[in-house]
Amino acid sequence: MSDFLASLTQVQQWISSLAARYTVFFPTPHGEANYRFTAIGADDDVRFAPYRPTITPPVKLLVPAREELFRFQHKEDGDLLLSPSVDSSFRVIAGVRPCDLKGIFLMDLFFERGVADPYYLARRENTAIIGYACTTPCTDRVFCAAVDSLDHRQGADLFLTPLASGEILVEANTERGIGLLDSTDLPPCEDGPARKIGAIAARPETYGRSFDADVQSLSGIVEQYWDSPLWDKHTERCFSCGTCNLVCPTCYCFDVRDNLALDTVSGSRTRTWDGCMLPGFAQVAGGHNFRPQPAGRQRHRVKRKFEYLPTKYGHGPVCVGCGRCGRQCTVDIDIYDIVHDLIEGGKS
Amino acid sequence: MKPKIAFFDFASCEGCQLAVLNCEDILLDILELVDLVEFREAISEKALRYDVAFVEGSIHRDEDIARLRDIRARSTYLVALGACACNGNVQARSNFVAPAVNYAEVYGEAARNRVQVDPEHWPLWAHTRVRPLDAVVKVDAQLRGCPMVPSEFLHLVKSLLKGTQPDFPAVAVCTECKKNENECVFDRGQTCMGQITWAGCNSVCVNNGYVCDGCRGILPDANLAAHLQLLREHKVAEADIRSRYRLFCGAEPIGRGV
Amino acid sequence: MNQGQTDYAALAAATYLPATAKIVEIREMTARERYYRLELPQPLGHRPGQFAMVSVLGVGEAPISISCGPRDDNQLEMVIRNVGRLTRVIHGLKEGDTLGIRGPYGSGFDLDHFYGKDVVFIAGGLGLVPLRSLIIPVMAEPSRFGAVTLVSGCRNPAEELFREDLKQWSQVPGATVIRLVDATENMPWKFDVGLVIDPLPKLPLDPVKTVVAMCGPPVMYKFVLMTLQAKNLGPEQIFVDLERRMKCGVGKCGHCQMNHLYCCQDGPVFQLSRIGALKEALR
Numbered sequence: 067m068s069d070f071l072a073s074l075t076q077v078q079q080w081i082s083s084l085a086a087r088y089t090v091f092f093p094t095p096h097g098e099a100n101y102r103f104t105a106i107g108a109d110d111d112v113r114f115a116p117y118r119p120t121i122t123p124p125v126k127l128l129v130p131a132r133e134e135l136f137r138f139q140h141k142e143d144g145d146l147l148l149s150p151s152v153d154s155s156f157r158v159i160a161g162v163r164p165c166d167l168k169g170i171f172l173m174d175l176f177f178e179r180g181v182a183d184p185y186y187l188a189r190r191e192n193t194a195i196i197g198y199a200c201t202t203p204c205t206d207r208v209f210c211a212a213v214d215s216l217d218h219r220q221g222a223d224l225f226l227t228p229l230a231s232g233e234i235l236v237e238a239n240t241e242r243g244i245g246l247l248d249s250t251d252l253p254p255c256e257d258g259p260a261r262k263i264g265a266i267a268a269r270p271e272t273y274g275r276s277f278d279a280d281v282q283s284l285s286g287i288v289e290q291y292w293d294s295p296l297w298d299k300h301t302e303r304c305f306s307c308g309t310c311n312l313v314c315p316t317c318y319c320f321d322v323r324d325n326l327a328l329d330t331v332s333g334s335r336t337r338t339w340d341g342c343m344l345p346g347f348a349q350v351a352g353g354h355n356f357r358p359q360p361a362g363r364q365r366h367r368v369k370r371k372f373e374y375l376p377t378k379y380g381h382g383p384v385c386v387g388c389g390r391c392g393r394q395c396t397v398d399i400d401i402y403d404i405v406h407d408l409i410e411g412g413k414s
Numbered sequence: 415m416k417p418k419i420a421f422f423d424f425a426s427c428e429g430c431q432l433a434v435l436n437c438e439d440i441l442l443d444i445l446e447l448v449d450l451v452e453f454r455e456a457i458s459e460k461a462l463r464y465d466v467a468f469v470e471g472s473i474h475r476d477e478d479i480a481r482l483r484d485i486r487a488r489s490t491y492l493v494a495l496g497a498c499a500c501n502g503n504v505q506a507r508s509n510f511v512a513p514a515v516n517y518a519e520v521y522g523e524a525a526r527n528r529v530q531v532d533p534e535h536w537p538l539w540a541h542t543r544v545r546p547l548d549a550v551v552k553v554d555a556q557l558r559g560c561p562m563v564p565s566e567f568l569h570l571v572k573s574l575l576k577g578t579q580p581d582f583p584a585v586a587v588c589t590e591c592k593k594n595e596n597e598c599v600f601d602r603g604q605t606c607m608g609q610i611t612w613a614g615c616n617s618v619c620v621n622n623g624y625v626c627d628g629c630r631g632i633l634p635d636a637n638l639a640a641h642l643q644l645l646r647e648h649k650v651a652e653a654d655i656r657s658r659y660r661l662f663c664g665a666e667p668i669g670r671g672v
Numbered sequence: 673m674n675q676g677q678t679d680y681a682a683l684a685a686a687t688y689l690p691a692t693a694k695i696v697e698i699r700e701m702t703a704r705e706r707y708y709r710l711e712l713p714q715p716l717g718h719r720p721g722q723f724a725m726v727s728v729l730g731v732g733e734a735p736i737s738i739s740c741g742p743r744d745d746n747q748l749e750m751v752i753r754n755v756g757r758l759t760r761v762i763h764g765l766k767e768g769d770t771l772g773i774r775g776p777y778g779s780g781f782d783l784d785h786f787y788g789k790d791v792v793f794i795a796g797g798l799g800l801v802p803l804r805s806l807i808i809p810v811m812a813e814p815s816r817f818g819a820v821t822l823v824s825g826c827r828n829p830a831e832e833l834f835r836e837d838l839k840q841w842s843q844v845p846g847a848t849v850i851r852l853v854d855a856t857e858n859m860p861w862k863f864d865v866g867l868v869i870d871p872l873p874k875l876p877l878d879p880v881k882t883v884v885a886m887c888g889p890p891v892m893y894k895f896v897l898m899t900l901q902a903k904n905l906g907p908e909q910i911f912v913d914l915e916r917r918m919k920c921g922v923g924k925c926g927h928c929q930m931n932h933l934y935c936c937q938d939g940p941v942f943q944l945s946r947i948g949a950l951k952e953a954l955r
Contacts, residue, residue: 097597121595131593135688138729146692146729146770150684180937181922184687188680292951303640305609307588319926322919323581326572326730328443333730335688337919339593340926344585345635347927350917351734351756354890356930356952360637366929366952374932394592396600396609397640576731578760 068244069258070236077226077234078112080250081160081196085110088194089157091127093117103127103159114161114198114228118205119388123315124159125170128189132338135185135322139332151334152188158246160196165210165386167197168218169315172386175379176318194242197222201269207389208274209402214281215386216273217266227265235261274387275402279409284383287409288372296411297361300404303397304343304360310391310399311341316371316384319347342366368404417465417574420452421495422485424471424478425505425544430496431470433561440568447575463488466574468557470495472502472665473545486551491574494547497560501631502665506544509664546665555580558612560629560662566614582614584633587626591617599625605648607658610636610668629662638668687922690727690772693748698767702831705753705798706763707739708771712746716776720783720806721913721941724775725921726750728765732758735918735936738776739801741808748773751801751833777921778940781806781885781911785943789883790818792875794896796868796888797826800833802913802940803887807837811844818881820844825852825868825888829859868892872899879904887913893954897944907944914940914953 072080084090086108094104101120106112134151141147162170170190177186200216210216219225223243227235235258238244255261279287291297311317321340326333340347343363348356357363375384385401392400421431431453435441451464467489473482486492497503508516518526547553557566566582573580587608591598594617599606607628608620619626632638645655660669697709716724718738727733734756740749754763762771783806791810795803810817822841826832832851842849850871851863864871868888882905886896893912900910916928916935928935930952933942947953 096595097602099601100597102595121597122592136684140729148685148689150681150689152681152684154680177924181687181924182683183924184678184680184683187678187683191678191680303637303643305586305588305637305640306635307586307592307609309588309592312589312592318924320919320924322733322925324727324730324732326576328440328447328568328572330447330572330575330730335727335729335733337925340919341589342926342929344583344589346584348917350915351759352753356890356916356955369931370929374929377932394598396588396598396606397644572730573757576728576761577764578731578757581732581757 067240068238069255070238070247070252071255072234072236072250072252074114074228074232074234076250076252077236078114080247081112082106082108082110083249084158084160084246089155091124091157091159093120093161096121112160114226116202116204118393119163119165119208119390121390121394122313123166123169123388123390124162125166125173125315126339127157127159128170128173128186128193129318129320129339132336133185135335135337137332137334150184152184154188154192156192156194158194158196160198162195162197162222163200163204163388164197164218165208165215165388166315167195167221168215168386169388170195171218171221172316172375172379172381172384173318174221175381176316176375179379194223194246195221196243196246197225199225199227199265201228201265203270203274205389205393206275207393207400207402208387209276209389210387211273212276212281213284213383213385213387215388218386227262229261229265230268235265237262274389277406277409281382284405284409285373285376288369288405291408291411292365294408294411296404296407297365300399300407301360301364304364304399305397306343306345306360306363308341308344309394309396310367310401311343312339313390313394315386315388315390316375317341342370364399364404368401368408371401372405416447416449418449418451418463419466419468420450420464420489421468422452422470424469424482424498425474426471426496426498426503428470429560430498430557430562431468433496433564434468434567437564437567444568444571448571464490466491466493468493468495469547470499472498472505473547473550474505474543479550482547482550491554492547492551493570494553494556496557496562497629497631497662499547500556500558501663502544502546502669503560503629503662504664506664506669507660509544509670510660544665549665556582556631558582558630559615563615565616582612584635585613586633586636587611587613587615587617587620587630589613590615591620591626594621596620600648605645605650607641609644610638610641627658627661632663632666632668636668688774688920690725690729690733690774693771693773695765695767695769695771696747698765701751701833704755704831705751705833708750708752708762710748710750710771710773712748712773715744715746716748716773718742718748718776718805719780720809721780721802722776722778722805723802723921723940724748724750724773724777725918726752726758726762727772727774728758728761729772731761733772733774733919734758735777735921737802737805739804741805741812751798753798774921777936779938779942781913781941783809785911786810786883786885787816788818789881790878791820792877792882792884793820793822793824794868794872794884794886794888795822795824796892797831798833799887799889799892799913800824800826803885804834804837806885807841811841811847814844814846818846820847821850821875822847823850823852823868823871825854825866827854828857829853829861830857869895869899872896873902875903877903877905879906882909884910885913886910890915890955897954907948910944912942912944912947912954914942916940
């Protein structure tokens with residue numbers, strides 16, 4: 067739509083100023099070695115430091131760990147009151163990396179297609195996203211380039227690209243994005259596209275980890291494996307804790323639970339994050355578990371990211387290469403290693 | 415009719431019953447719904463039968479066994495209340511020490527000698543083995559943790575009032591910890607039992623800067639071999655690993671080295 | 673994104689809020705199963721083989737098969753086994769109490785696949801419950817179908833469901849009903865003893881004009897399908913009705929996924945040709 071130029075300081079001050087008007091989430095240092103998307107205050111220091119991927123991805127602000135679907139109340143006259151709990155409050159998520167932007171783009175597909183999910187869509191519609199391009203790999207775990215997410219831009223209202231000159235190229239892709247810039251008077255940039263190409267060319271040639279296979283071929287490679295010792299190899303140490311699911315930008319499975327108030331006539335129905343690596347995920351009430359073994363669950367997880375959902379939605383791997391699952395697994399089970407092994411195994 | 419509920423305790427600090435009393439904001443609402451007939455911490459009234467018996471504490475002596483069996487026989491639904499009742503808790507560490515040695519440690523060498531010759535002290539020898547309730551009687555539900563978690567207590571009470579079982583998913587503390595977006599304790603250079611420990615505590619210890627020590631007991635399908643290997647890889651000494659596994663779970667297979 | 677166009681609260685209400693159904697009749701069927709007839713605010717308009725999400729507010733929600741044939745009124749029949757947290761509470765309800773209902777969901781059976789064909793129903797245990805929603809319309813108009821055979825098996829005589837229906841269907845012209853138990857367990861039983869697979873080899877099945885609809889526990893499928901294959905029935909002639917864990921019914925929660933398919937949306941009724949090659953479908 068339109069491009070502008072800004073200094074890093076200008077951008078950082080502008081995001082702080084947005085926090086005075088809106089709820090703004092930004093990656094904030096947490097603990098000793100981590101970041102979290104946290105609601106910032108207008109006085110907070112906003113710094114686009116190179117950061118590790120946040121513990122959970124920003125898309126989880128659109129599908130919170132626990133969200134109310136509706137409330138109910140049985141009235142004394144026998145009537146039942148039901149009220150849906152849709153959250154349409156406006157918010158800004160700033161500092162979203164391309165991998166996480168692609169995660170949001172994919173989640174948009176999952177929740178829009180078929181039976182539309184009102185809870186996700188209401189939040190999404192009322193969320194402005196400010197993306198931020200990566201110039202160097204943020205950790206040695208990433209493989210974003212190998213799964214085509216490093217240059218993902220779609221879904222951001224504004225996208226910021228750091229240039230070699232030290233300036234920031236500000237791309238406004240939506241009217242809402244332009245609206246967020248209304249408090250600034252940034253000069254327009256006439257040669258935005260050329261500068262973007264320059265910024266991409268300035269990146270390291272090998273960006274993060276790579277696969278010895280085209281991104282288009284991954285689905286076909288993963289499809290070849292069913293009964294394979296590789297699934298066992300990569301679950302031997304698995305605790306079935308579901309961390310890999312819970313920190314994944316494209317995992318959206320949920321459980322539904324009811325909460326009854328102590329008056330025993332009112333309460334709510336909520337949904338919470340679930341994960342296909344958890345032992346009871348595919349177990350029916352009668353006790354039969356359709357995926358009783360961790361290896362079968364691992365296979366499902368990997369195939370879902372690289373075979374099932376890519377086939378269903380047609381947008382390539384549903385793994386964005388952020389490296390969260392591998393880094394946060396206490397026993398180092400890394401989806402990159404699994405797919406790497408599948409590719410290698412297919413060659414022999 | 416309101417269900418008759420009762421509280422009993424064995425070897426414990428009675429902290430879980432206190433935790434129930436500490437649900438001050440909702441305790442009166444609960445008492446509207448149930449008929450509390452036995453609760454040493456608060457009232458004294460005896461009944462012959464109980465709809466729900468909450469039993470705190472671990473089982474040590476023969477007379478404990480007899481008393482627990484009696485409670486079981488008089489109760490429709492029996493709940494193990496807290497870590498002592500569910501997995502033995504810290505006192506189960508004494509399973510690995512001869513009683514006389516224990517006695518000497520606490521009361522001195524002279525006491526050890528006396529306990530070995532004075533028949534008056536012999537009953538102290540009789541505490542042979544610390545066990546959770548389910549090693550002795552059938553347990554219908556477990557409210558895990560040291561102390562038990564008020565929200566789980568409430569969920570159990572509401573479920574029973576609705577005429578059904580509570581639902582305590584068999585997932586690890588890590589699962590809740592990630593939902594809370596905590597920094598993993600391994601990123602802080604520490605180690606943790608969260609991978610193999612029953613969730614339900616909302617990862618309260620990690621939320622508050624500590625690590626999980628497994629007070630809620632070990633998950634039924636926990637990958638114990640992987641956990642042992644993990645602690646070794648993080649250079650935890652063998653003796654420390656054993657001590658860690660026995661801290662709350664001395665009465666469980668992991669604590670016994672099984 | 674379609675900004676500002678959608679009333680999401682209304683969409684949420686339409687997607688996730690249950691309607692209130694009144695329990696108008698309860699019948700004890702076996703020690704574990706009860707029959708429920710429900711009255712809804714308006715007709716559900718279901719096809720055979722579809723299911724509904726049934727809930728008790730404050731306890732939970734679960735997928736339950738619809739057991740009656742398609743109907744224009746606002747009545748609905750279900751059979752509920754006391755097997756989990758929710759169904760235990762439902763078994764404690766009385767006539768006049770209410771349940772929450774969302775649906776109908778799933779693909780269901782398409783009667784067009786069955787008209788003019790010899791129809792074989794194979795029901796194992798609780799499988800008779802969803803299959804009944806197809807058996808009823810077939811038995812109601814036998815002239816529109818060829819020979820109709822129902823093989824219905826359960827563990828023991830006490831566990832047999834819909835005995836009156838089975839008796840009635842056996843009197844429908846052109847219909848054969850084979851009733852089996854795995855073992856009589858010393859109970860009176862005047863029908864056959866064996867597994868549902870046992871009578872299949874002897875059935876005269878026309879490989880061209882036979883269509884099979886089956887539902888049962890996961891262990892049943894493999895052997896029954898082998899037998900049908902040996903009778904030269906092709907995978908487009910066989911329809912299976914599968915069970916999976918479901919929390920939403922609308923293809924979002926992920927629990928019912930088997931390979932790339934969602935059981936709640938793509939199924940629970942599948943033509944075998946669609947899932948025969950799927951590793952996770954029939955195990």
